[in-house]
Amino acid sequence: MAKPGKPSAVVDTRVIFCGDNLDQLRKLPDGCVDLIYIDPPFNSNRNYEVFWGETKEKRAFEDRHASTQAYIEFMRPRCVELQRVLKPTGSFYYHCDWHASHYVKVMLDQIFGENQFQNEIVWKRSSAHSDSHRYGANHDTLFFYAKGNNWTWNKLFTPYSEEYTDQNYRYVDERGRRFRVSDMTANKPGGDVSYEWRTPDGRTVRPYKGRYWAYSREKMKEMEDAGLIYYRTTGMPMLKHYLNEMPGVPLQTFWDDIKAVISGSEERLGYPTQKPLALLDRIISASSNPNDIVLDAFCGCGTALVAAQKLGRQWIGIDISPTACRVMAKRLRDVCDLREDENLWRRGHGFVVRDLPWTEAQLRKIPPFEFENWAVIALGGLPNKAKVGDMGIDGRIFPVSAAPKKEKGVMDFMNIWYPIQVKQKDKAGRPDIDSFEAVMTREDCTKGFFVSFDFSSDALSEIQAFFTKSGKIIIPLTVREILDEQIAMKLA
Numbered sequence: 001m002a003k004p005g006k007p008s009a010v011v012d013t014r015v016i017f018c019g020d021n022l023d024q025l026r027k028l029p030d031g032c033v034d035l036i037y038i039d040p041p042f043n044s045n046r047n048y049e050v051f052w053g054e055t056k057e058k059r060a061f062e063d064r065h066a067s068t069q070a071y072i073e074f075m076r077p078r079c080v081e082l083q084r085v086l087k088p089t090g091s092f093y094y095h096c097d098w099h100a101s102h103y104v105k106v107m108l109d110q111i112f113g114e115n116q117f118q119n120e121i122v123w124k125r126s127s128a129h130s131d132s133h134r135y136g137a138n139h140d141t142l143f144f145y146a147k148g149n150n151w152t153w154n155k156l157f158t159p160y161s162e163e164y165t166d167q168n169y170r171y172v173d174e175r176g177r178r179f180r181v182s183d184m185t186a187n188k189p190g191g192d193v194s195y196e197w198r199t200p201d202g203r204t205v206r207p208y209k210g211r212y213w214a215y216s217r218e219k220m221k222e223m224e225d226a227g228l229i230y231y232r233t234t235g236m237p238m239l240k241h242y243l244n245e246m247p248g249v250p251l252q253t254f255w256d257d258i259k260a261v262i263s264g265s266e267e268r269l270g271y272p273t274q275k276p277l278a279l280l281d282r283i284i285s286a287s288s289n290p291n292d293i294v295l296d297a298f299c300g301c302g303t304a305l306v307a308a309q310k311l312g313r314q315w316i317g318i319d320i321s322p323t324a325c326r327v328m329a330k331r332l333r334d335v336c337d338l339r340e341d342e343n344l345w346r347r348g349h350g351f352v353v354r355d356l357p358w359t360e361a362q363l364r365k366i367p368p369f370e371f372e373n374w375a376v377i378a379l380g381g382l383p384n385k386a387k388v389g390d391m392g393i394d395g396r397i398f399p400v401s402a403a404p405k406k407e408k409g410v411m412d413f414m415n416i417w418y419p420i421q422v423k424q425k426d427k428a429g430r431p432d433i434d435s436f437e438a439v440m441t442r443e444d445c446t447k448g449f450f451v452s453f454d455f456s457s458d459a460l461s462e463i464q465a466f467f468t469k470s471g472k473i474i475i476p477l478t479v480r481e482i483l484d485e486q487i488a489m490k491l492a
């Protein structure tokens with residue numbers, strides 16, 4: 001893994017900002033980043049659901065025109081900000097698909113200038129996609145723009161296909177190296193290029209009729225001494241090109257050699273919109289240099305940040321979802337061995353997450369499932385992955401007291417758990433407690449946690465009555481209590 005160098009003097013790097021990127025981008029100075037990659041969710045008002053992958057069925061019922069228009073209106077001011085924060089030598093990649101790609105291209109031409117458009121890259125996501133009554137849509141589109149006329153560019157190559165090497169590299173030398181040959185004559189004379197050439201077996205050869213040698217006699221000699229000349233049976237010298245010295249095919253715009261992240265992929269975190277590291281690796285390698293700053297303003301589970309870190313680039317990530325921010329922080333810790341630590345970060349190492357919602361007012365505004373995740377994680381529990389059909393359980397706590405005894409199987413303690421129910425309500429009432437009691441009875445749990453902003457007095461008496469009747473304990477927790485606890489823990 002390459003080592004990142006010094007952070008930039010004008011902007012903080014190795015930071016994940018939690019929040020709407022429009023607000024976060026406005027805080028960044030002009031011309032401060034070298035490369036931007038974005039992979040925005042198609043439907044702007046379903047951001048969260050897109051991250052959790054619940055959109056496909058809903059899309060089918062939408063008015064396509066209305067959603068495209070809304071999407072472009074949502075993206076335009078963000079792309080204007082992104083263009084502003086890009087350095088004059090910077091590049092911009094917009095990842096999208098057929099839903100809006102044609103409208104996105106027009107919008108980006110307006111923002112960056114039509115002449116700044118460099119490429120439309122087609123990434124073949126899967127071998128086949130089953131679409132009824134039309135062709136299977138199995139690719140994504142990436143638009144590549146340069147901000148100015150002098151952008152960072154590192155030419156990349158892909159290996160030759162077997163078919164190409166079989167057809168072209170047909171010769172093998174005495175050391176087993178494969179090579180192809182090319183003509184050593186030219187049609188434009190310059191200097192002494194019509195001499196007679198002597199082959200190693202003593203024959204004399206001249207260029208074909210009307211042509212000249214492409215090299216001077218000295219150069220020919222030099223190449224022969226280096227073993228770079230192959231002689232045809234006619235004696236005609238040909239220049240050897242060794243396969244192992246060729247860089248490969250310069251990378252083209254059709255990318256079919258990068259697999260999508262699917263179940264079973266080693267890098268998979270379980271989010272349907274996660275992009276493969278190899279894709280980001282390629283973009284970052286081509287369009288930035290070590291220690292350059294890479295920005296992903298819709299960074300999801302942080303693929304661009306991980307790729308940038310691995311390639312020794314600086315990075316900035318922005319995502320509106322606190323869950324996504326936590327997921328990517330964990331990924332950076334696990335995959336890049338990077339520590340999330342304010343003090344370390346101040347000394348130029350590790351990374352930090354900024355602006356996670358920490359106040360009651362902020363927590364009231366985040367979407368319900370984000371709130372559920374926040375509460376469950378704050379209690380040290382595991383959020384329930386299925387957000388629909390969760391049978392009244394938003395998360396589970398596996399108490400430390402149930403850790404395995406030596407003689408028991410390692411996973412036995414997973415059988416002991418306490419349910420967590422979360423309601424993003426001003427006041428949880430008696431009916432809320434009643435349904436949680438039903439869950440506890442059904443699951444035969446002795447203890448459970450209920451989180452809300454407050455509890456009605458009815459709810460609290462019901463909790464007491466339930467304990468008297470069944471011996472089961474429901475612990476009511478307010479958001480304030482959780483926040484105070486976290487602050488206490490933070491100060492500890």
Ligand SMILES: C[S@@+](CC[C@H](N)C(=O)[O-])C[C@H]1O[C@@H](n2cnc3c(N)ncnc32)[C@H](O)[C@@H]1O
Pocket residue numbers: 019020021022039040041047048050051273274275276297298299300301302303304318319320321324
């Ligand atoms: C398609 S996902 C990105 C996936 C990412 N490329 C990866 O490989 O993990 C889009 C992300 O954009 C985030 N998002 C949506 N609207 C946003 C906004 N206004 N500001 C910042 N992030 C936003 C969503 O929370 C989601 O995580």
